[in-house]
Amino acid sequence: MCPSHPELELQLFCAPCGQVVCRECCLLAHRGHACDTAVRAADVYAHSMRDALERARPVAEDAVVNLDRLRHLEQRIELQCSQVRDEVDQFIDSYISALEEHRRSLQMQVQEARESKLRMVHGQQLELERHLEDTRNAVSFAENLLSESSDIELLSLVVPVLHRLERCCTAVGSGGGGANNLLEPRVSECLQFLRSETAGKLKDYSLFGIITTQTISHQYCTLNIESLMDVCQHQKAETMVVTRDADGRPLRHGGEKVVAEVWYKDTSHRKVPVKVTDQQDGTYLISFVPDTSGNLSLSVSVQGKPIKGSPFHVRVRTMRTHHGTFHCCSFCSSGGSKEATCGCGGRMPGGYRGCGHGHVGHPGQRHWSCCGNILRNSECGRSNLSVYQFTL
Secondary structure, rough: OOOOOOOOOOEEOOOOOOOOEEEEHHHOOOOOEEEEEHHHHHHHHHHHHHHHHHHHHHHHHHHHHHHHHHHHHHHHHHHHHHHHHHOOOOOOOOHHHHHHHHHHHHHHHHHHHHHHHHHHHHHHHHHHHHHHHHHHHHHHHHHHHHHOOOHHHHHHHHHHHHHHHHHHHHHOOOOOOOOOOOOOOOOOOEEEEEEEEEEEEOOOOEEEEEEEEEEEOOOEEEEHHHHHHHHHHHEEEEEEEEEEEEOOEEEOOOOOOOEEEEEEOOOOOOEEEEEEOOOOOOOEEEEEEOOEEEEEEEEEEEOOOOOOOOOEEEEEEEOOOOOOEEOOOOOHHHOOOOOOOOOOOOOOOOOOOOOOOOOOOOOOOOOOOOOOOOOOOOOOOOOOOOOOOOOO
């Protein structure tokens, strides 16, 4: 029965409102709406519902399948995360083990350096103490000889006493110093931990940090000036700086502050960009590309102090230009001439004086006819000397 009109039955269906109504409601509240009898409407909507059901039933089945897939995916994710977690733990544990081993190695090196330095210090202490005792005895004997001996006694002992006093002075470097100077420490307190230096690999892990007892000395650092004897404009010039300690020994580590500057010595004092590359073995590669010929100055400093010989003079010569043809072969570039020659030295058979594809001497690619150089933007390798042949 209709809730609003209890005396009437619900016999109609209002499609726009989606409600079952009575005739009175259809005339009043649902006036103008598309209403139909409940029987016909039920038949229409039952048909639509069956169609929707047919479409929804596979969706439910697919949802069940996908839920099963998601459960398996969840299991695989958990398994994968567990495996990756184990890999992370294994990697970090192994890395920590390598670091701990590296720590023990570094600490052992520190201990060995300590023992070596202290052993040298104690040895020099004992030697200096013995020398002190000998010197005191010699000085005391000489003083007594001067104050209490007669002239004859003095002259009888003066030569050995002078020799002994001279030996005492020589041992402490009074005669000009030297390696055997007992008053100068034979070992320094230098001991450094260079944390940024590569220390090789351990268990496939790259490690950093080395122990060194060497201290760089700018006075003993050297530059390979011979490599700058033939510098050409527009071509890279390279030279090597070797860092050394106070004993002149090459350093075996990098990380030092090496600065290089290059400028033209003319009135412009124009600077040339310079690159300094740390080779991590105590050597530093200096490279630059001069753009014009002329005279340059190369200044190199370590730790803010100039190295031995700095600044260095560098002469830049003009680039020798090519006077030939950049061709594939003499045969092609000359139109088949037998008289055409090439700087590559190749010759075609059949009386040709120049090179040809696939024949002996041909470089296998395009090259300059004047010198045979295979690089297009290069300096001519042909000598500037002209040779003339004549018959007397």
